[in-house]
Amino acid sequence: MSPANLSTHDRLRREAAGLFSSRGYGGTSMAEIAQRVGVRKASLYNYYSSKQDLLLELLEDSLAAWEAASRPALGGEGSSEARLAAYLRATVRFAVENPQSVRIIRLAATQIGGSLGRKVKALLRRHEQESIGSLAEFFAAAVERGEIEGADAADLTLFWGVFVDGILINQVFGTAKAERYLARLPQLWDFFWRGVTGRAGGFERQP
Amino acid sequence: MSPANLSTHDRLRREAAGLFSSRGYGGTSMAEIAQRVGVRKASLYNYYSSKQDLLLELLEDSLAAWEAASRPALGGEGSSEARLAAYLRATVRFAVENPQSVRIIRLAATQIGGSLGRKVKALLRRHEQESIGSLAEFFAAAVERGEIEGADAADLTLFWGVFVDGILINQVFGTAKAERYLARLPQLWDFFWRGVTGRAGGFERQP
DNA sequence: CCTACCGATCGGTAGG
DNA sequence: CCTACCGATCGGTAGG
Numbered sequence: 242m243s244p245a246n247l248s249t250h251d252r253l254r255r256e257a258a259g260l261f262s263s264r265g266y267g268g269t270s271m272a273e274i275a276q277r278v279g280v281r282k283a284s285l286y287n288y289y290s291s292k293q294d295l296l297l298e299l300l301e302d303s304l305a306a307w308e309a310a311s312r313p314a315l316g317g318e319g320s321s322e323a324r325l326a327a328y329l330r331a332t333v334r335f336a337v338e339n340p341q342s343v344r345i346i347r348l349a350a351t352q353i354g355g356s357l358g359r360k361v362k363a364l365l366r367r368h369e370q371e372s373i374g375s376l377a378e379f380f381a382a383a384v385e386r387g388e389i390e391g392a393d394a395a396d397l398t399l400f401w402g403v404f405v406d407g408i409l410i411n412q413v414f415g416t417a418k419a420e421r422y423l424a425r426l427p428q429l430w431d432f433f434w435r436g437v438t439g440r441a442g443g444f445e446r447q448p
Numbered sequence: 449m450s451p452a453n454l455s456t457h458d459r460l461r462r463e464a465a466g467l468f469s470s471r472g473y474g475g476t477s478m479a480e481i482a483q484r485v486g487v488r489k490a491s492l493y494n495y496y497s498s499k500q501d502l503l504l505e506l507l508e509d510s511l512a513a514w515e516a517a518s519r520p521a522l523g524g525e526g527s528s529e530a531r532l533a534a535y536l537r538a539t540v541r542f543a544v545e546n547p548q549s550v551r552i553i554r555l556a557a558t559q560i561g562g563s564l565g566r567k568v569k570a571l572l573r574r575h576e577q578e579s580i581g582s583l584a585e586f587f588a589a590a591v592e593r594g595e596i597e598g599a600d601a602a603d604l605t606l607f608w609g610v611f612v613d614g615i616l617i618n619q620v621f622g623t624a625k626a627e628r629y630l631a632r633l634p635q636l637w638d639f640f641w642r643g644v645t646g647r648a649g650g651f652e653r654q655p
Numbered sequence: 656c657c658t659a660c661c662g663a664t665c666g667g668t669a670g671g
Numbered sequence: 672c673c674t675a676c677c678g679a680t681c682g683g684t685a686g687g
Contacts, residue, residue, distance in 0.1 A: 264559065265472040265558075266472065267471065267472050267473070268472065268474025268475070268559065268561065344558070347558070350621055351551070351554070351555070352472035352555065354470055355471075366623070369623065392635075393635070399628075399629075402622075403618060403636065407612070407613045407614025407617070410614070414557055414558050415609075421606075425603060425606060428603045428607075429606065429610065432603075433643055435642060435646060436638075436640055436643025436644070437643070439642060439646070
């Protein structure tokens with residue numbers, strides 16, 4: 242837990258993620274990162290060849306960690322509701338435990354221009370296609386099997402994106418504590434599932 | 449419509465809002481703004497005494513415009529559902545017509561540190577207290593009158609914040625066109641309202 | 656991981 | 672709204 246136990250490279254990742262996510266990419270200087278890590282600025286260039294590279298690696302790591310944390314739940318066993326609820330819980334838990342990763346992904350999606358912006362957008366687009374693509378398939382299958390009735394799969398996917406992004410944004414940038422959204426997840430889930438199916442939701446509290 | 453018809457001050461506001469919202473505050477330079485406006489950098493300081501002042505005024509204008517566009521709907525006549533739906537439509541329309549205002553508010557909420565960050569957070573906190581405060585009262589009153597049953601007012605307020613922020617974020621930062629969310633608002637509203645009340649929503653298409 | 660340094664650009668000012 | 676300029680800081684490199 243103590244910073245002294247972490248390698249310089251790990252401290253560098255952590256401090257860079259913290260500064261980028263709270264001040265933005267352009268608002269963070271390499272000198273400031275170095276100061277927090279406790280080394281001279283020039284030493285950072287032993288780990289990354291540029292500031293752009295540093296952001297790109299943090300973004301890739303964040304996207305990979307998010308996928309690894311949430312993806313398995315959707316492909317698990319059980320009803321559509323159980324799997325989707327498990328996916329949501331895994332995502333919200335990830336955001337509680339890794340707020341900086343969520344922040345980095347958001348800032349990358351919104352604050353970067355130029356040639357770096359193009360690389361960032363390519364990474365995000367690839368991730369979104371995989372993630373939203375599998376959700377769209379999920380909803381289409383649920384509609385086909387009759388587990389969700391009277392709604393269009395595209396509208397369900399749209400509503401799901403709104404729901405999840407709304408939770409994540411409020412979790413990591415809002416004034417309320419991030420844990421609150423995890424604690425109220427059964428209620429939020431119930432609203433979502435009833436809205437989508439007309440039936441009360443059953444959000445199992447066990448993992 | 450043409451830039452040539454706008455005053456220098458108006459062009460300055462527009463270009464600064466565009467650059468801040470696409471590159472972030474720290475990623476935007478006064479020289480770049482000046483170049484787009486078509487004047488020398490020093491001339492900008494006839495309108496604003498600092499870069500911080502420029503951002504603060506853009507933020508204040510954006511918050512005021514948002515309030516003016518959405519607030520009246522909530523206090524209008526009609527059922528709780530009609531008023532809340534009108535409030536949502538006004539908000540989503542505002543985001544279609546003023547995406548940069550929404551972007552500025554989001555970036556201010558997430559990307560600024562230091563002394564500027566404190567001023568920005570004070571502005572946002574005041575706005576949030578007024579806005580979320582009136583929503584919390586709205587839901588409490590709807591529960592008390594029995595227009596919404598079986599749900600806690602605090603949970604309703606939480607879900608509402610998730611719903612609205614999710615739409616706005618996807619509208620102004622997502623890959624789909626912003627108009628899509630306006631076009632699909634009846635469906636999104638139906639999901640929301642049915643989730644909250646168990647009854648199908650009736651989203652009137654007329655203003 | 657350090658010292659020492661580079662050219663470029665930063666926000667901002669003086670004075671007109 | 673301009674020219675001319677300021678000290679400070681930027682990302683990055685050389686060389687060890």
